[in-house]
Amino acid sequence: MTWEELGALGELTGALAAVALLGYIAYQIRQHSRLLEQNARSTRAVILQGGTEFYVRFWELLAQDPTLAGIWRRVRAGETIDEDETVRFEALLHVVMAYVEYAYLQAGMETYTVDVLSVAGSLLSEVLSSRPARLWWERDGHRSFRPDFVANINKLLKTARDAPE
Numbered sequence: 001m002t003w004e005e006l007g008a009l010g011e012l013t014g015a016l017a018a019v020a021l022l023g024y025i026a027y028q029i030r031q032h033s034r035l036l037e038q039n040a041r042s043t044r045a046v047i048l049q050g051g052t053e054f055y056v057r058f059w060e061l062l063a064q065d066p067t068l069a070g071i072w073r074r075v076r077a078g079e080t081i082d083e084d085e086t087v088r089f090e091a092l093l094h095v096v097m098a099y100v101e102y103a104y105l106q107a108g109m110e111t112y113t114v115d116v117l118s119v120a121g122s123l124l125s126e127v128l129s130s131r132p133a134r135l136w137w138e139r140d141g142h143r144s145f146r147p148d149f150v151a152n153i154n155k156l157l158k159t160a161r162d163a164p165e
Contacts (some may be wrong), residue, residue, distance in 0.1 A: 054099045101149045
């Protein structure tokens with residue numbers, strides 16, 4: 001075998017090795033992509049579960065605490081509550097708004113689904129439909145949350161105020 005033939009054989013072997021390497025890299029990329037997608041689905045499931053658990057815990061709180069349930073019912077009915085009841089009601093509002101802000105942040109990262117956002121939105125609408133809740137938000141509530149979240153809540157409240165009844 002001549003040096004030219006050996007060179008050609010070396011080039012052929014190198015070309016076959018390069019094709020095999022490219023095939024292996026393509027396989028590894030596909031595997032990695034599948035793993036990333038599986039991790040993304042798992043993360044979304046965990047986030048969805050967390051949102052659902054919060055929603056359930058909120059209603060469990062009211063179901064298990066007759067005093068808090070009474071405060072909730074009276075506020076929704078437009079009745080007056082005393083100072084101690086106001087403190088409990090506002091603590092409940094902080095909990096709800098923290099959940100809604102979490103959902104808002106997750107939506108910004110595109111990890112929440114529309115279903116979770118609609119649950120958070122309906123809870124938010126229900127909570128902020130009462131005058132004491134809106135007063136709390138305007139007076140103190142907004143101070144505990146991120147400026148972009150506060151701006152969105154204020155926009156929702158303005159839209160609700162401006163809507164014809």
